Amino acid sequence: MSSASTNPPWNVARPPRAEGSTFLVTGGNAGIGYFVAEQLSASGATVVLGSRSPAKAETAMASIRARVPGARLRAVRLDLADLSTLRPAVESLEVDRLDAVVHNAGVALDDPPRRETGEGHELMFGTNHLGHFALTRWLMPLLSAAPAARVVTMGSFAAKSERLDLADLQSRKDYRPKRTYARSKLAQMYFCLELDRRLRAAGSTVASVLVHPGGALDSLTPARPPVHVRTAGARLGAAPAALLVQGKHAGAWPAVRAVLDPAVRGGEMWEPRVFGLRGEPRRAPVWNHLTDTRVATRLWDASRDLTGVDPGPQH
Template sequence: MTWNVHRPPLADGTTILVTGGNGGIGYFIAEQLASVGASVIIGSRSTAKASAAIRAISTRIPNAQVQHVLLDLTDIDSLPVAVQRLKVDSLDAVVLNAGIALDIPQRKENKRGHELMLATNYLGHFALVHHLAPKLTAAPAARIVTMGSFAARSEHLDLDDLQSERDYNPKRTYGRSKLAQMIFAFELDRRLRLLGNTCISVIAHPGGALDALTPPRGGVHQRSGRAHLLALPYKALLQGKDAGAWSAVRAVLDQDVQSGQLWGPRTLGLRGTPHLEKPKDHMTDPTTGSELWAATSSLTNSNPFAI
């Protein structure tokens, strides 16, 4: 079946959590899933931003089922309470999308002493999946969709300096945090299959998604006409964040998607409709995956889907 990004299949009766669904690519993932009937839960640490996102979605989709759960991935200790607030017995999918990219030269930490980008983009999601596992397993065939990044292609993890304590560079640290997410997702696939669990782990990435090429949404995203015009020459290679959401939406909804697959934009991995990609070897190496899992489990006191 040819996949139509503008007319995905209906998702009535499904419940999907999107972390960071209050803005950026996460907002458009939430909007597109709500447009086909999914009950969408926006996980966000900002009630005000989540409320603005819900209003924007409801304006475009009058019958949208969208709600907010307070979710702070930088605070691992708060996650059990956040999961309890979901008030659902089962969860059909979670999109691990929330993230931050710092460009300041000073390394920042959360209250546990974890480097902030790694903590938000990866460690928090690892712990969240741990706490969500019972709700995901309760669904017939739940999907855990991890949002990776094109930036991860050229990075390599230093497991001896996972938190960039010795060698901090904001751009590299961000890329490594996204690579850690992707390595985790491939390792999660291997573990789920060994367990015979019906959940699947799928990886998606948005390609090159620019604010200036993103359509406006009231209260969520505005763009100046000048910025949009200046960005038009880049449309040959890049796209807006609405299009950046397409890969994740397909990973959630396409019945032909399989566990352990990587989905990204068709044109050079940067723009276009989503297609199946071949991941880089350093993303799928089982030894690295196992070692990263052990290190992360120790840092977060969690172990997703452990027997």
């Protein structure tokens, strides 16, 4: 109650200032991640774009600078599908603390066949969940060095109707791309909440916050050429959908609020206000199946075994 009265109303167009802070956005070169980076850069913070492609990161940074005068931007090469590269990537940040990371990058495959990372993990589960699980391990010392850092995980509305198959996390027995993607995002969401429980139990200053973008379509997203080009036909065709869903610029709002709003707390879930699909960000009840700590603990243990690291508070 008190936090609501002491903090000004949230304005998506005018985020609070955050000079001196450093934020990392995985997949910050395209899609929702690009808009998270663009909006966070308007706070005055240094924003680091994590991207597999240095060239795409440069293009994205040029686009942000054209819209945010004086934006403080950096890029780091980050390939979440290759776990062996994550520790060197974090070391290349060359910062003594990190105030927030937005776990946004993701792979979505539309068609079979099933694909694997170099380490033999199913590509979507291996990138979206295991990659961020392992990355958090290497970021934790930098996050712990900040006064009140946040790990913000970008879930997906698609995960609401899914359940994890703990006996087939890698979809070896039954691979269906849309379901495997949704389950990889569900795994991320379980991880986010379990991470916060472990941080709280350890008395850590780091908070883990869950967000999802609702329904975010390219066709409703404002143009950011050459990062995102929207045709007139796509804009007209998407007009009816705008009653239910939104563009990726608005899909970024919950993550930006989770990073910058002092009233946000660890273990919370933030989503678009209207049916969880569109509108300004609001705090929402955590979905019932995500509160199952038994599933979360078993997933954590399996992820630790698959990656060889534990991202919990370091002792």
